[in-house]
Amino acid sequence: MEVAMADCLWKKRRIEEEQAKILAPMAEKTRRKVRPGAIEPDPLESALLVHYEVEEIREDGRSDKKKAVKKVKVTSLNNDCDLNLVAQDIVDKCKLISQSKHGVVVECLEALLQRVGGKSPEDVDDWEAQWNAQRRSALDRYVGESQISMDGMTISLDNLETYLEMLYEESMDEKIKGTFMILQLVRDPDNLEHLITNEQFLGALTRIFREEAKKSMDLVINIVYIFFAFSNFSNFHQFMTDYKMGEMVVKVIELELKRDQHRKEDFANRSKDLSPEEAEREAKKLKITKKKQDKLLFVCIHVLLNIAEDITIEKKMKKKGITKLLVQMLSRKSEELLMLTITFLKKLSIFKENKDEMRECGISSELIRFLPHNSDEMTMAAMRLMLNLSFDTEIRSDMVKDGIIPKLVTMLKRPQFRHISLKLLYHISMDDKCKSMFTYTDCIPMVVNMVQNFPEKLVEKTLIALAVNLAGNVRNAEAMAEGENLNSFMSRLFQTKDPLLAKMLRNLSQHDGPVKLRFAEFVSDLAALVRQTENPDLLVELLGILGNMTMTEIPFSQILIDYDLINFLHMHLAQGASEDDIVLEIVIFIGTCVSDPKCAPIFANSQLVAVLYDLMADKQEDDEIVLQITYTFFRCLQHETTRDVLLNHTQVVSYFVDLLYDKNAEIRKMADQTLDLVMEYDPEWAKQIRLRKFQIYNAEWLQAIERDEGMAIGGFQGGRRKNMDLSPEEDFQDDMDVTRSMRGMMEALQDDDDDDFGYRD
Incomplete structure (x- = not known):
């Protein structure tokens, strides 16, 4: 007997070896590609989420794609740490993050730091322990809170048939008890693989769910928690899809939301005829029912969120109306349910069709009430969702109508929300019709103060971008430049040579009136900086400021001589010497200079007029440059010396005729x-x-x-x-x-x- 068994084992081993030899070449010919995707901070934990896609390409050309997420935990994050070093350490250790994403990692770390509040490592550990205690396994928490008696029964996989038989009992209590026993089984991950491959188990469970879902909320909660246990593992998702578990869960959400609406209406109608004592009793019953319903909705959303990591399944959910259902749930009171709902909506919001549906459902007014919320985590989650949605012009408009600007200005005062508030305000400030709404809020003085006192050499990009947009409105510009603010800005510019700060000043200088007049005293210093800088981005903005100086009292002729600007202009107007944006600003600057009659002889004697004529032919396909050169020549024709050069030494008139x-x-x-x-x-x-x-x-x-x-x-x-x-x-x-x-x-x-x-x- 032992010999026979040994012989069988030997044959089995030989067969396995032969199979391995056959499959080895096939495995070698299967290529595997990993494509890194978005990087974002975890909405709940101190960790980064790295999205990626794995594609396996077979020899026959067929391929399988699968999306996944890797969680990179960040344990030591506080105000004293160097975010650049922490980011570099993460990039070095995580193969899914390339060096080019270093800046993105830093931004994510900043968001995490703001949420945690810059606590010390010990405080962070305590905070995480407390938060994890609050968020301990939803499954374990539910089982611990359940009041179902075990009657001394021992939970074992060997008793599965007994539990399944209980599902077929007439008594609803027995069915609930049977599902609870199965729920005890799925708490052990070692049992899941056996259960998910048991067709009798899956068939019975899904059948009882379809047939009895409307009869007992307790039964449904038990079964959905069983689904939840499987949904935590990606390799079980296909089984769940095959048995349409996700579709059944969506139907449960639809049913419960309809029931909730019906209960509210029924209570409102009946409460008129009830005594105060009876009305109070009914209100308590309604509150208990709603609490149980929140528990059911929470686990339903959790199941759907887990299996939605597959984009194909997410699209099917969208067709079933999950977006509308989630927006409806934003009016619930359960913080746990709200956090999960917002997290799911944020995931959906990256697709245009979902974003459009959210807008149609009026998501803006639902989210505004979270600014602020009692829970900082909830507030941050809502603001992150708003940030995703704020890329849409219509949703931004809805947010403004719902009064988001003053709320965001208030949030600016809280350090942990400052960065994301600036991003939202920046998006809103892109719309010209919204710029004027900032004028009479605390936003202007706060932004001015932050720009003036920013600790780094270059002002943070989101902050200065908001300032640039706000400066485009004349009333905002007056508020930003009042008092000693303009002097402070100019002083910072000359010290830091910040191109984006120069862009903000350029926007301030474009408005006719007292603000522009105050720039006159800085023209000479700006001209000196133009000659010194080698930064093309800064040069464009400086030339833009000088080009805006259309006041007649500025002695441009003397400035051209003092700072040798003629040679500078010649050098940059030479063919191929500078980028088109610099060339354009130089042309505008020359047009501004010609407003001073004393500049005309300087330009006429310098051959700059002829250079502009040649440039007009070279850049004839660029409408903006052609238009500005035409305007500059229009100004030159008003002075005898430059007019003589144009009419007698060029054929520019023929070109003007063609431009008609x-x-x-x-x-x-x-x-x-x-x-x-x-x-x-x-x-x-x-x-x-x-x-x-x-x-x-x-x-x-x-x-x-x-x-x-x-x-x-x-x-x-x-x-x-x-x-x-x-x-x-x-x-x-x-x-x-x-x-x-x-x-x-x-x-x-x-x-x-x-x-x-x-x-x-």
Whole structure:
């Protein structure tokens, strides 16, 4: 007997070895790709959640994708630690986080630190222990709170058939007791794999759930907690999907929310006819029922949240209306249920279709009441969900209507909520119509104070971005620059050379009025910084500020000489020397300088006018640069020295004529005004400009004449000039035929009293 058994074991081992040899090459040909995804702080624990996707590609080209989340615990986080070093340590130890995500990790650590409140390591340990005690296993807590008697029965997997038989008893109490016994079994993870593969067990459990769910809330709670035990393990999710457990749980949520609404309406109707004592008793009963219902809804949401880690399953839930149900639950009172609901909504909010449905359900008004909440964790969770939703313009508008701005300004005063409050305020400040709503709140002085006293060299990006947006409103700008604030900002700029601070100052300087006038005393210092800086981002903003200085009293001619700006401008306008945004700001700055008549000879003698002319051809596809150069030339034509260069040493007038055909309305308008100025100063050009304008304004009529009389009407057919080196005679050579044939008509027009026909100068 022993020999036979040994022989069987030997044969079995041989078979396994042969199978391993066969499967080994196949395994080698299966490729596995891991794609890291988003990184976010855990909403409840001191940990980071690293999302990633695993794709297994077989030899035949088929592939399986699975999404997962890795939790990276952060144990030593306090105000004294260096977040950059902690982040680097996490990046080094976690293979799913690349070095490029270092900044994201730092931001997540900041969010965790704000939530924990910067406690010492000992305090953090105590806080985590207390929080974990409050959040001890939902399953264990429920079992401990249950009042079901065990009657001395020993819980064992061997008694599974006995427990299943209890599900078929007529008595509801026996069914509840049977499910409770099974619930005791699933508390042991070692039993789960055996149970999930037992078709008789799964079939009986799901059948009793479908048939009896409406009859007993206790029965449903027991069964859903059994589902919950399985949902904690990803490898059991497919079994749950096969038996439609998620779908059944969604139906339970729908049913319970309808029941709750019906109970409220029924109590409201009956309470009118009840005595105060009876009404009080009914209210207590309703409260007890609602508490039990919250327990059921909590475990239902937990099950769905667990299995929703598979995006495919999440999409199926969306079709079943889970988003609407979750928004409805935001009006509940249970903190545990609310925290879980908000966490689920945040997960769903990253998809546009879910976000749109949340907006339709009026989620904004539901979330506003959490600012603030008695629980800081709840407040933070709600604000994180709001931050996700605030990327949507319509939801931002709803939030503003619901009064979020003053609430967020209040939250700014609390350090743990400051960073996320700034992010939300920044999103709101992107809408021009909302900027004015900040003016009469404490937000302006708080932001100004934080910018002025920020401890690092460069102001934190979210804070300064909010300041940049607020400075775009004229009333906000006046409030931000009042008193010694502007001097303080300028002093900080000259010390730190912060490009984003310069951008904020540029926005302040764009408003005509007292704020712009106060910048006059800093123009020389700004010009000096322009010559010193090698930072292109800072240079753009500094040039932008100088370009906004349109006040006539500023001595730009002296500034150009004192700081050798002519050579500087030449250097940056050379072809390919600078980025287009710098080139654009230089053109605007030159246009501003020309407002000082003393600058015209300087530009005329420096060849800068000719450089701008060449630049116009080089950048002819850039509408903004073409428009600004046209405006600058319009200003140059008002001064004799620069006008002489333009009219006698370039062919820019021909180019302006071509711009009358441009697709951009602003360019056409500016070109037309510039040509009017040319006509005022140069009679020779005036004749040909009149002819071309006549052709443009009467194009349809001329085409009709051409068809009727066979005239060969020449002329430009649209688009910007490609060859700007033609002389006036060469440029208009194609129009000679029309000039001769139209001479009589033009003379007739000059004597015609009908001002509605043709072009009249």
